[in-house]
Amino acid sequence: MAFFCSIFFSFVFDALDGWCARKFNQVSTFGSVLDKVVDRISTGCLLVILSKYTGKVSHKDVKDSSNWLFKAYYGNRMFMAYCCVAVEVLYIVLFLLAENQTESLMDVLMRTAKQSLLISSILALSFFGCAIKQIVNVIQMKTAADLCVLYDIDKKQKP
Structure with a gap:
């Protein structure tokens, strides 16, 4: 607790x-x-x-996991690397594209979509990888919370 x-x-x-x-x-x-x-x-x-x-x-040991996305993420190092790099690329590209600190994310995305198909594609691919990484983070936290509960239940049942 x-x-x-x-x-x-x-x-x-x-x-x-x-x-x-x-x-x-x-x-x-x-x-x-x-x-x-x-x-x-x-x-x-x-x-x-x-x-x-x-x-x-390691937290990357997923052989007994039932979640397909979790297995895909940790089971394929290239996919995991893509997701990790995508987060950083997304931050960097958005930072470089923003004209000032107060510009909203939607304004940056809309302006970029009108100006460059290449940069829009990079943003889309980066956003996808970033989203996958965040979903995996949530799965990990849920799995970890479940394991903590099971650990506590097991601990209380032992005399």
């Missing part, structure tokens, strides 16, 4: 930190990048800890 509460509060405080930064105009490029890096490190640490609960060597 302490583990679950720690993770929950970590997400809450991460969201609160971002909200406060925007509310009090304390936003910086460094802070934005640092937030993403810390999020990735936290997720990695969480996955390592949860994989130890199940006795697996």
Whole structure:
């Protein structure tokens, strides 16, 4: 239970930190990048800890998973690499295309769609890979939560 509460509060405080930064105009490029890096490190640490609960060597061990997307993602290194690179390419291309910091995502996408088929295609492919990666992240978190529950049930049943 302490583990679950720690993770929950970590997400809450991460969201609160971002909200406060925007509310009090304390936003910086460094802070934005640092937030993403810390999020990735936290997720990695969480996955390592949860994989130890199940006795697996890695969170990428999916041979007993029933989810086809999870198996496709971790079972094919090229597909996984495409999804990981797509996230970064999407961030970089959108950053380079934005004319200013206040331009909305939809404005950037609409302007780009009218100007360049090549860049629009790169964005579409990047968005697809990014979406797959985010779906896999949700599947991992759901699977990890289920495993934690099963671990706690098993622990309580043992005398």
